[in-house]
């Protein structure tokens with residue numbers, strides 16, 4: 404079971420029974436996908452015995468909860484694949500992408516594709532490299548990230564049998580064919596990867612766990628895997644009290660302020676007129692400041 408965007412720009416989730424059909428679900432969807440909606444009805448209609456589910460870590464976590472309480476799921480073998488995900492995006496992200504790409508509202512966006520890291524392109528419009536700063540500035544700043552993403556502690560999809568991400572490492576920067584980083588989180592996951600490699604269906608090259616973390620920017624991983632309560636209360640607007648080290652609170656305050664500033668740059672459309680060089684400097688500064696304040700507690704050994 405996996406999701407795709409149809410020509411009318413709707414997100415569709417389907418259970419496919421033919422391998423070829425799954426091909427149409429290729430590509431990241433940087434939108435809010437309701438993967439599990441109506442799943443029970445789909446299962447009842449299909450009488451399936453085995454299911455492969457591809458989704459974000461939060462989808463797979465939700466699926467595991469359903470599995471624990473729903474009879475339809477319990478008698479079925481379920482294999483799960485999660486994408487690495489530090490954040491998804493609201494529709495505003497796509498709206499500004501269409502403005503930058505000079506496309507009509509509601510046209511479908513192909514967020515990735517054409518090699519690695521690939522290009523972002525829109526039906527009937529322009530395309531830009533995926534990491535073009537006029538759009539990619541929205542990533543390190545968490546601009547247009549739904550608040551529930553700040554209540555996540557599983558950016559690497561450890562909840563799934565296999566998780567997959569981008570190999571954001573210097574040594575792969577010239578690699579254009581679109582290889583992905585795989586992590587086998589369970590013995591079932593490892594078995595599947597080994598079987599596919601043994602059958603020559605995929606080419607596998609071992610990578611260290613440390614490099615896998617580095618590829619995902621370790622400061623962001625630390626930020627997302629710790630102090631859930633402080634984040635949920637401060638950034639998701641949930642009620643409650645929390646205790647967190649002052650360094651972590653400083654990071655949260657900075658994320659909140661910077662997010663608002665960058666969103667303001669897009670909403671006022673000022674971002675279109677700012678020279679790319681300045682945006683690049685701002686993007687670098689965002690990562691640098693984030694790393695410094697997020698890692699400050701780590702270095703002094705004080706982060707709770």
Ligand SMILES: Cc1cc2nc3c(=O)[nH]c(=O)nc-3n(C[C@H](O)[C@H](O)[C@H](O)COP(=O)(O)OP(=O)(O)OC[C@H]3O[C@@H](n4cnc5c(N)ncnc54)[C@H](O)[C@@H]3O)c2cc1C
Nearest residue numbers: 405406428429430431432436458487488489491568569583
């Ligand atoms: C919201 C989001 C955030 C991401 N964050 C990171 C990150 O922080 N670090 C990183 O390394 N990689 C991240 N990725 C993953 C990366 O973009 C690639 O999708 C991943 O490397 C798999 O690429 P692929 O070419 O192997 O898979 P593809 O062939 O592109 O297949 C992708 C599969 O994922 C499914 N899918 C795509 N988007 C969604 C979605 N929003 N919800 C549910 N299912 C979906 C599709 O249906 C398809 O089955 C993110 C992806 C998304 C969608």
